[in-house]
Amino acid sequence: MLSKQESIDLRGKLIGESCQLFFRKNPLKIVRANAQYMYDEKDDAYLDCINNVAHVGHCHPAVVKAGCDQMSVLNTNNRFLHDNILLCAQKILSTLPENLSVCYFVNSGSEANDLALRLAQIHTGNKDVIALEHAYHGHLTSLIDISHYKFDLPGGVGRKDHVHVAPIPDTYRGKHRDSNKSEEELGSMYAEEVRAICNKIQEKGKGVCAFIAESLISCGGQVIPPNQYFNEVYDAVRASGGVCIADEVQVGFGRIGKHWWAFQQYDVYPDIVTMGKPMGNGHPVACVVTTKEISESFNKTGVEYFNTYGGNPVSCAIANAVFDTIETENLRENAVVVGEYLLDNCQILSRKHKVIGDVRGVGLFVGIDLVKDRETREPNPKCAKFVHQRMREEHILITIDGPHSNIIKFKPPMVFTKENVDAVMSTLDRVFKEYREKSELFEVNTTRMPGYVTDGKSTKEHRPIKALLERSNIKSI
Numbered sequence: 145m146l147s148k149q150e151s152i153d154l155r156g157k158l159i160g161e162s163c164q165l166f167f168r169k170n171p172l173k174i175v176r177a178n179a180q181y182m183y184d185e186k187d188d189a190y191l192d193c194i195n196n197v198a199h200v201g202h203c204h205p206a207v208v209k210a211g212c213d214q215m216s217v218l219n220t221n222n223r224f225l226h227d228n229i230l231l232c233a234q235k236i237l238s239t240l241p242e243n244l245s246v247c248y249f250v251n252s253g254s255e256a257n258d259l260a261l262r263l264a265q266i267h268t269g270n271k272d273v274i275a276l277e278h279a280y281h282g283h284l285t286s287l288i289d290i291s292h293y294k295f296d297l298p299g300g301v302g303r304k305d306h307v308h309v310a311p312i313p314d315t316y317r318g319k320h321r322d323s324n325k326s327e328e329e330l331g332s333m334y335a336e337e338v339r340a341i342c343n344k345i346q347e348k349g350k351g352v353c354a355f356i357a358e359s360l361i362s363c364g365g366q367v368i369p370p371n372q373y374f375n376e377v378y379d380a381v382r383a384s385g386g387v388c389i390a391d392e393v394q395v396g397f398g399r400i401g402k403h404w405w406a407f408q409q410y411d412v413y414p415d416i417v418t419m420g421k422p423m424g425n426g427h428p429v430a431c432v433v434t435t436k437e438i439s440e441s442f443n444k445t446g447v448e449y450f451n452t453y454g455g456n457p458v459s460c461a462i463a464n465a466v467f468d469t470i471e472t473e474n475l476r477e478n479a480v481v482v483g484e485y486l487l488d489n490c491q492i493l494s495r496k497h498k499v500i501g502d503v504r505g506v507g508l509f510v511g512i513d514l515v516k517d518r519e520t521r522e523p524n525p526k527c528a529k530f531v532h533q534r535m536r537e538e539h540i541l542i543t544i545d546g547p548h549s550n551i552i553k554f555k556p557p558m559v560f561t562k563e564n565v566d567a568v569m570s571t572l573d574r575v576f577k578e579y580r581e582k583s584e585l586f587e588v589n590t591t592r593m594p595g596y597v598t599d600g601k602s603t604k605e606h607r608p609i610k611a612l613l614e615r616s617n618i619k620s621i
């Protein structure tokens with residue numbers, strides 16, 4: 145095995161620099177994982193709160209065995225008859241509304257969303273796509289084009305003419321926030337924004353191709369769209385000739401506990417559902433499910449669909465094992481119980497730490513929104529950065545996301561336990577306290593002790609500050 149430094153050096157030389165790496169200044173070298181724990185090259189364990197891909201737990205023995213067994217017998221493309229793909233399709237369809245009855249197997253969430261857009265274009269004959277502010281739907285060119293999260297970055301490709309961005313339906317810090325309004329009213333106000341976009345498209349003599357959204361918005365900051373939103377949006381989009389795509393790549397497969405798919409909590413019926421990440425527990429397998437009518441339009445073009453690896457016997461054996469494990473280990477129930485416990489404990493923590501502006505979540509999809517001020521709700525990315533780094537030092541892996549990089553995201557493997565929550569909460573409590581002390585120190589330094597500090601950096605050692613630093617175990621400010 146290469147030393148960690150050798151890995152860093154070689155990666156620097158061999159792998160594209162823009163490829164994302166967690167903790168770039170001091171990356172983690174993870175060499176093995178089990179259930180909700182990951183281990184580095186020194187065999188130090190890290191609690192994984194971020195891996196929504198290792199859905200039923202890292203290296204789950206049943207999933208590993210299913211893949212190995214099938215790999216030793218046959219793996220080939222799906223132009224031959226094979227039972228695994230059929231079993232997998234049956235399992236997926238048994239969890240979905242009846243109108244969603246046809247599957248296309250692919251290899252990644254991006255491929256699934258790209259195919260979903262293609263199906264929508266062919267079925268509707270339209271091109272204009274409506275997506276949400278801060279949304280991410282994949283890395284293919286077609287998806288970067290509709291992902292505000294990427295195309296709107298300073299070096300991004302910008303908004304293309306066929307792309308329309310609707311405001312994120314975030315009741316905490318979105319465009320419409322009004323504590324006197326009910327959730328339903330806010331849902332309608334945000335839906336009205338989409339209706340206005342549909343009208344504009346139609347005024348230009350065109351129709352809508354598709355509305356695409358995650359049913360819970362992850363990259364946008366663990367946002368939970370208000371009730372009524374999707375119901376009204378779906379009506380408006382359909383009235384303008386479009387179809388509705390639910391991107392369940394991050395939030396599907398029982399993560400919310402109560403339902404298999406996050407859209408089901410809103411009682412809406414998408415025309416296309418895309419799924420990926422958790423489906424293979426780390427193995428690349430994904431799927432697009434759609435209606436008979438949309439599938440027929442695709443078929444009528446006469447252009448056959450072929451995908452070398454999509455739906456191969458090994459991928460489907462693995463996906464079937466993931467499905468079975470969710471059921472045999474009652475992982476959806478676990479998501480409900482542990483998710484509620486996590487949410488409750490985050491709420492308790494918020495009573496102690498003013499930096500927590502909002503706590504929201506469903507099942508094992510939870511976010512903590514960090515603010516500078518609870519009244520103004522101004523985001524606090526500085527605190528988020530501090531917490532992210534300190535938690536890593538404490539061997540707990542969390543991620544930070546959202547347009548302001550101020551949301552702590554939890555999307556752990558579904559085997560997460562209440563004991564894991566306790567460990568995360570007590571550590572977060574300590575880390576928030578450290579942050580508060582650090583901020584107070586900074587305030588003391590800059591406002592009350594001129595002469596000792598420039599740009600927040602201590603120029604002279606100051607004894608009371610040193611004592612505080614030692615007490616709070618902060619290495620430097």
Ligand code: PMP
Nearest residue numbers: 252253254280281282393394420
């Ligand atoms: N949709 C959503 C909501 C995602 O979060 C992602 C990946 N983060 C994708 C699509 C793309 O999936 P993949 O990386 O498997 O291509």
